[in-house]
Amino acid sequence: MATTIKDVAAAAGVGIATVSRVLSGTGSVSAATRERVLAAARALDYRPSAVGRSLKTRRTGGIGLVVPDVTDPFCAELVAGVLACARSLGEHVLLDAAHGDPEREAAIVDRLVEQRVDGIIALPAGDVAAWESAVRVGCAVVFADRALPALPAVPAVLADDAGGVRALTEYLTGLGHRRVAYLGAAGPGQAPGVRERAFRDTLAGLGLPVHEDLVVAARPERDSAYAAAAGLLQRGTDATAVLAAGHLLGEAAVLVARELDIRVPADVSIAMVDDVPWAELCDPPLTAVARPGHDMGYRACEAVLRDSARRGAHRPVPLPTELVIRGSCGPPRGARGGRRASGDPRGGR
Amino acid sequence: MATTIKDVAAAAGVGIATVSRVLSGTGSVSAATRERVLAAARALDYRPSAVGRSLKTRRTGGIGLVVPDVTDPFCAELVAGVLACARSLGEHVLLDAAHGDPEREAAIVDRLVEQRVDGIIALPAGDVAAWESAVRVGCAVVFADRALPALPAVPAVLADDAGGVRALTEYLTGLGHRRVAYLGAAGPGQAPGVRERAFRDTLAGLGLPVHEDLVVAARPERDSAYAAAAGLLQRGTDATAVLAAGHLLGEAAVLVARELDIRVPADVSIAMVDDVPWAELCDPPLTAVARPGHDMGYRACEAVLRDSARRGAHRPVPLPTELVIRGSCGPPRGARGGRRASGDPRGGR
DNA sequence: GCACAGGATGGAAACGTTTCCAACGTGAGG
DNA sequence: CCTCACGTTGGAAACGTTTCCATCCTGTGC
Structure with a gap:
């Protein structure tokens, strides 16, 4: 059914070795023979079989x-x-x-x-x-x-996930945030990932405390992320910023914030790891850590x-990662109104 | 180097045909032999080669x-x-x-x-x-x-792209729009695609005119889409709604509208073909035709x-496609007499 | 006790390549 | 004129499977 190198050889009146040489370009063949073989191959619609070749060459x-x-x-x-x-x-x-x-x-x-x-x-x-x-x-x-x-x-x-999270954490704390939530931590039984560790280490390096109640576990799946985000943002919004450890977490945070009528960044700042295309499309555009996928x-x-x-x-x-600053992060609410971030109550809206 | 069926046969003290029978489950082998072969295969870390098999069976x-x-x-x-x-x-x-x-x-x-x-x-x-x-x-x-x-x-x-575009067109006209722009038409020399044809046919079927100046050509690529959207929305916003023929076109429309401070859907309604994930994330969430990818x-x-x-x-x-109605479309501006944007039947937030 | 059926088994061919090797000119140099 | 080198060429082996076919063996029915 399918035409093989043998058919081409027969049609060109040469041996199969010659056909192979012509088609693979190795070895030496006279110009006349080459032409004949090429013509035969074209006439027969010959396509060399990679599986035959792979078997012999041991590379696929x-x-x-x-x-x-x-x-x-x-x-x-x-x-x-x-x-x-x-x-x-x-x-x-x-x-x-x-x-x-x-x-x-x-x-x-x-x-x-x-x-x-x-x-x-x-x-x-x-x-x-x-x-x-x-x-x-x-x-x-x-x-x-x-x-x-x-x-x-x-x-x-x-x-450099750790570097990215560090940059983001420093950026948020630099804006004045003292209650930064981390969305996407490891579960109770699991070892924390590099990102969570970087978050903790950065805060520690800055001499700031890690609020354990703001470090919420979530798997990078839509339902888990959504549940975690809802849990975090619903209980009085005592976090002034959310650092989402991945774009699915960030998506969940954005969605939940909108549903709860939490203004971004006026009420809470949101930023995430992974600069996916929609980060620029949402309102306000999301600050994110770009990783070179x-x-x-x-x-x-x-x-x-x-x-x-x-x-x-x-x-x-x-x-290297890159911190892409857009409009989703600002100073913590009340920072300009005289209320210091420290004892910030759940005044909300 | 790599262990083959021959090695397994030798190790098990049987012929290669028997090994093949055991491993492929065809033919009949005594239980004792089967065990011996299986053990040998396991011991040698044997992995049958798909390329050998494909060569013989002529299916990859x-x-x-x-x-x-x-x-x-x-x-x-x-x-x-x-x-x-x-x-x-x-x-x-x-x-x-x-x-x-x-x-x-x-x-x-x-x-x-x-x-x-x-x-x-x-x-x-x-x-x-x-x-x-x-x-x-x-x-x-x-x-x-x-x-x-x-x-x-x-x-x-x-x-059913045509059906999707028809549904969307009917939806927009049903909201009262008479100047609906089509973003993503074929270029001057090219034949119009099914979507563009469906758009035109639907308007015609409704007895409404097609405003040729509102049918703008664009290839489904970011730069082309952006240029087309900018061209459309900049020249006085005489269109009251934009039907984007693909998600890249929709993205461009959303971006341009934001940059031009055009409110959606108060100033202009936007909808698109392709219900991609970000449609729900942007603000307002975008009405779209979902196609079952x-x-x-x-x-x-x-x-x-x-x-x-x-x-x-x-x-x-x-x-079949499905029209997913979200908040990005409303009645045309001025439809209610004054410039009232609130009180939209479809509250775009 | 013998032929025969049928399960278990191994040898060998085939799949389509590449490539080694031998053979065959053929022209040049001695 | 002979030899040698070299460019061309074809045969054949090998790659790792599957599968046909023949063989061997063990029971079984007569």
């Missing part, structure tokens, strides 16, 4: 990409970066979404290994065993955006191919 | 997906749908972005054909030749979201695999 030219969710703007940006790099390096990309489910992630990784991708890039959900086994069978793996502490040997391309994807792709060439030169320098 | 289990841009929320939604279906059908997905460039698209399609994907799903950019050649060599192709008029033989999964992706994936089983049963029924 594919790289696997595992993200939590393609519809997440940050993930999408990162995917775009990987795509861009892959294209420029002549590779293609196998994409799948794990949706935060380690089991699903394990299944995806297994499949990618079976497919013999040249390398895998992942925003890991946490299935340590699957990743271990992947690297054990010799698959190049690079993490992006976040790493797995249990697997320090796997290179990771990270953003595209760049991270691009670099992860470079790294995974470099690594697949077996030169494991880790470059653990985190990529 | 991969499907190609070509979109304009992964960072576009609608595309991302569609990709997610394809991913979901592919997963449930045991396939994997090769993704690439053409960025509206036919040449790039052709290169991507060529590569996917080389990779011997079981089928290709695409939001085509327009490279007719590449698609023709792909179907000629026997590759199953399904278009999604838009079709290529030059290739009527390729099945397409479409949304996820569903379209899912169905396109089903169709392409059905089709690859060579049963080309086209189902050209367009998927």
